[in-house]
Amino acid sequence: MTESVLDYMTRLGRAARAASRVAARASTAQKNRALLAAADALDAARAELSVANEQDLANGRANGLEPAMLDRLALTPERIDDMIEGLRQVATLPDPIGEIRDMRYLPSGIQVGKMRVPLGVIGIIYESRPNVTIDAASLCLKSGNATILRGGSEAIHSNQAIACCIQKGLADAGLPAELVQVVETTDRAAVGALISMPEYVDVIVPRGGKGLIERISREAKVPVIKHLDGICHVYIDVAADLDKAIRVADNAKTQRYAPCNTMETLLVHRGIAERVLPPLAAIYRDKGVELRGDADTRALLGGDVLAATEEDWRTEYNAPILSIRIVDDLDQAIQHINTYGSQHTDAIITENFSDARRFLTEVDSASVMVNASTRFADGFEYGLGAEIGISTDKLHARGPVGLEGLTSEKYVVFGDGHVRT
Amino acid sequence: MTESVLDYMTRLGRAARAASRVAARASTAQKNRALLAAADALDAARAELSVANEQDLANGRANGLEPAMLDRLALTPERIDDMIEGLRQVATLPDPIGEIRDMRYLPSGIQVGKMRVPLGVIGIIYESRPNVTIDAASLCLKSGNATILRGGSEAIHSNQAIACCIQKGLADAGLPAELVQVVETTDRAAVGALISMPEYVDVIVPRGGKGLIERISREAKVPVIKHLDGICHVYIDVAADLDKAIRVADNAKTQRYAPCNTMETLLVHRGIAERVLPPLAAIYRDKGVELRGDADTRALLGGDVLAATEEDWRTEYNAPILSIRIVDDLDQAIQHINTYGSQHTDAIITENFSDARRFLTEVDSASVMVNASTRFADGFEYGLGAEIGISTDKLHARGPVGLEGLTSEKYVVFGDGHVRT
Incomplete structure (x- = not known):
């Protein structure tokens, strides 16, 4: 192929930005349908998932991956069950998008309030656990965001097999495939590109060891929701x-x-x-x-x-x-x-x-x-339904990050031809 | 003096971090008293303010500042009135700090909710308008934050005269002087230092032209609440x-x-x-x-x-x-x-x-x-009482930023010896 990594990532970014407009206006029913259909697709693809995962595990063993790493990489039947259950659970969560709060009249006569909206495009960078693909994709989808997923190179076949099931879910709900994109190259330059495209990516969520998170935070040109130490x-x-x-x-x-x-x-x-x-x-x-x-x-x-x-x-x-x-x-x-x-x-x-x-x-x-x-201190225990991580930042999301942490609020103003004097 | 700019800024940063702990637990009455006493101090210092401002204006004219810049720099009696009125208005705003919302029981038996807390230390970088010193200091103080103010070098005497009044207000309320610090050097390296101390500064708010804001956003190692274009x-x-x-x-x-x-x-x-x-x-x-x-x-x-x-x-x-x-x-x-x-x-x-x-x-x-x-689209018109700026970011604050934009929320959890099983 002649396309450079930068061109490839730019193409993903542009497609994600376009898809994010569709995601932002997708109905709750449509988003839930995609989640449930993806769950069914995972259930039907257990054999393919195992084959793909076995390929990653074999490569991992050949490359001398540590046992703990191989364990994280393994897609056992129980972990597949958990992914399916996770998708179904996210479908049951209330949709945060479009919620309007604090709408009130002001002395000028206008009404002002805040509406909860998606962030736009979320980039997730993670290491060996393939189940993060489902966790991240489901939360981003439910919160009306497009997402670009960059998993560990050691899990590439597993992640692609999972992505295939997500694609079936999106198609079933009539949503664009570009709403959830899994980076297909294992070239490390893809990460550098992903964290340097503020025009296409609104926020990066790194999931993994402290080294990964520190490096991404240091180099990113895009805001990062990060988790560092837990002392x-x-x-x-x-x-x-x-x-x-x-x-x-x-x-x-x-x-x-x-x-x-x-x-x-x-x-x-x-x-x-x-x-x-x-x-x-x-x-x-x-x-x-x-x-x-x-x-x-x-x-x-x-x-x-x-x-x-x-x-x-x-x-x-x-x-x-x-x-x-x-x-x-x-x-x-x-x-x-x-x-x-x-x-x-x-x-x-x-x-x-x-x-x-x-x-x-x-x-x-x-x-x-x-x-x-x-x-x-955990998204499930706090009743968030699921979490994409725990933020140790103060700005934006702090603590366990669920659906609300993947959203923003905009002001809505209603008038009747009101002008400022 | 032998202290380097970096050492000087580090000293300010460390003092601000320590003062922020005091600010976070200051009572509403104490914060309001500081605001009202600062207003009285400004009212009593009109003559000194004019002398200091005249010195800046004279320097500005000698250095060939443009008329528009000189106009922004001028502290007219009306602008002093506005600053005094602004302080008194911020004192009347509800205190956002300590507000607890959504406290509820979860299946495990713990109660979980969110408490509004200050961000910590806020760095404000601005250009020629000296009244920003009052706007920024009053909003940061009311929201329980410590602040480091870096105004334009052309307004240094005016800013210091204003800072003197703020200090009187803090002293009157028994609050530490380091809660509001005005950078006293005009060395441009001070800005570079201020935006590179995440251990002491939690967020930077640049106020000024697009060039300033773009440069600070590009170079900052600290999150920036920024306002770029208004198309x-x-x-x-x-x-x-x-x-x-x-x-x-x-x-x-x-x-x-x-x-x-x-x-x-x-x-x-x-x-x-x-x-x-x-x-x-x-x-x-x-x-x-x-x-x-x-x-x-x-x-x-x-x-x-x-x-x-x-x-x-x-x-x-x-x-x-x-x-x-x-x-x-x-x-x-x-x-x-x-x-x-x-x-x-x-x-x-x-x-x-x-x-x-x-x-x-x-x-x-x-x-x-x-x-x-x-x-x-303005903090006053939206009923925020005042604004420190308008954010065009999506993360954290979006749109006009008032007191709430200078705060964060932490989770509070109540139990009765509850443990996780």
């Missing part, structure tokens, strides 16, 4: 209920170690440390969690607790490791979180109303919680 | 009421020529052109508006209408010039606007419900209007 804290206040404190601090660390909303640092008020830390440490030790603490914590818990360094407070372990610090008061806890945290998710355990109120106001994170596990 | 359209539908069409199309162009929300292109349905264009052209000619039209318009209106080029459709004149095109139908009008417009403000004049509905849905602009003049 989450639980602070056990002096007025905490002991049972709740132990239950939440256990769950926040040990329910799963890898997620971004898992606790990495436990802060404990000096006045409750002697009562709460020994039983908690026993639980963590039982579960094989390595403990690192400040001097007071080590004095209290004994010699197997390593000394936590300045670096520990800034580290997202994503592993069975926990850093622990005893603080003098709520102020010091808030100060610690705002200094070392990543503005992701932080919780206070307390029965004291005023402490809870201060923590909610003063901790500058996307999710702040009282007496609940940080593990709840 | 606004009025489309006179075949079902328009003739009187309303003439009234609005006249007002949208001629009420003032310079603003960004002034109409630059008039689109007219072929079926109504013969009735509406000749009387409109008479009005425009009376007022000295130069007309440029497509072939059909020229055939209808006669020889003094210049031929509009492709370039005209893409031009923001900010002057008594209007381009006119006759279109076949609503589709062509929408297509024209989405192709050549700047997604700022566009209006349809029609009595037809379905045409209005389609225009509202399909025109992809920050403000879409029915039977009202584009000149209404």
Whole structure:
């Protein structure tokens, strides 16, 4: 082929922009029909999906991919079930597009309000998990956006097989094929082109490791909705209920170690440390969690607790490791979180109303919680129905990003020949 | 002095970040007190303000500043009145911070909602108008943000005299001086530093000419809320009421020529052109508006209408010039606007419900209007109380940006020891 990668991506971008106009005015029924038809197409294409995925897995093995990577790449029957279920679930979500709020008369006589509208064209850049193709395509479609999907080169056959099912869904609903486009080249220059076309792409959502996200954020000429670190804290206040404190601090660390909303640092008020830390440490030790603490914590818990360094407070372990610090008061806890945290998710355990109120106001994170596990910070748990990611940005979407995060609002103004004087 | 510009700006940034924590938890009463005390301080400092401003004007004249620039720079008694009035008005606006919405129980038993919070630190970069110092500082303060203000070097004495009054207001309310900082160096490197400190600055709002805004957007490492072109359209539908069409199309162009929300292109349905264009052209000619039209318009209106080029459709004149095109139908009008417009403000004049509905849905602009003049696209007219600018971006704030555009929302989660299973 003689078309350059840049020309190819420009062609996709232009087609996506045109399709986005159609997506923006597609009816709810039409969008749902496409989602349900794509689900049926996936269900009917299980054999083809497995063949395509087996090809990716074989290439992966030949190229020496790590087992964890191969695991993420695998399209098991259960994962196909999940994709089908995901599509059907997104079809049941309320359509955010066209919602008008706060319409009111102003002194000049005009009526002004806000209407929820799609962002336009969304570029998704992700790594090995082929199911992201369905998650991203379904949320973008439901929110009236066109999307360009750039998955990992190691998943190219799986992604194309999935894309084929999405295309069937779009066709069934009479929607243009260019509404969901999967980049077909594995050339890395395609990513560079995708993030440099503000005229065709309104926002980029990178999904993957921190390295990928940092690189894209640095180089993009298009706004990026991004998720960086998840250094989450639980602070056990002096007025905490002991049972709740132990239950939440256990769950926040040990329910799963890898997620971004898992606790990495436990802060404990000096006045409750002697009562709460020994039983908690026993639980963590039982579960094989390595403990690192400040001097007071080590004095209290004994010699197997390593000394936590300045670096520990800034580290997202994503592993069975926990850093622990005893603080003098709520102020010091808030100060610690705002200094070392990543503005992701932080919780206070307390029965004291005023402490809870201060923590909610003063901790500058996307999710702040009282007496609940940080593990709840997730689009499904928050009732968004699905999420395209969790944003650690402050502008636009913050925290779990669902359909609403893929939309914008425009002003609508009604008059009766009104002019400005 | 031996401190480098970078060190100086880093110092401002660090101080702003620390002050932003105080601003975020300042009470509404405290913020209002600072605003009102600053207004009183301005009122008491009229003489000092005039002396400082005269110094800037003298320097400006010596440096050969253009008359329009000198005019923008001048702090007349009326402009000082406006600044004082502006501060008092912002004090009367409802405080957006801390508002909690959509709090509801989820199946797991947790309660989830969203709380409105400040963005943190806002950097404002502007040109010659010293009153922007007050507009920006008052809106940022009321919305609980710290701010770093970088005005034009030609207004440095005026800005510092104004800053002095703001400092009095902050001190009176017991708020830290670092909550509003005016950059004291005229070194251009200060701008480069300000837009490259994501650790200290959360968002940049540039106010000024397109050149300034484009440069800052290109170079910033911090998100930018920006306003580029205002290529606004009025489309006179075949079902328009003739009187309303003439009234609005006249007002949208001629009420003032310079603003960004002034109409630059008039689109007219072929079926109504013969009735509406000749009387409109008479009005425009009376007022000295130069007309440029497509072939059909020229055939209808006669020889003094210049031929509009492709370039005209893409031009923001900010002057008594209007381009006119006759279109076949609503589709062509929408297509024209989405192709050549700047997604700022566009209006349809029609009595037809379905045409209005389609225009509202399909025109992809920050403000879409029915039977009202584009000149209404403004924070005051929309009831925002004040505006820091008009955003032509889609992410985060779109259209006139008031207090709400300077805030974000975080998730708040309440539980009773809830854990994830």
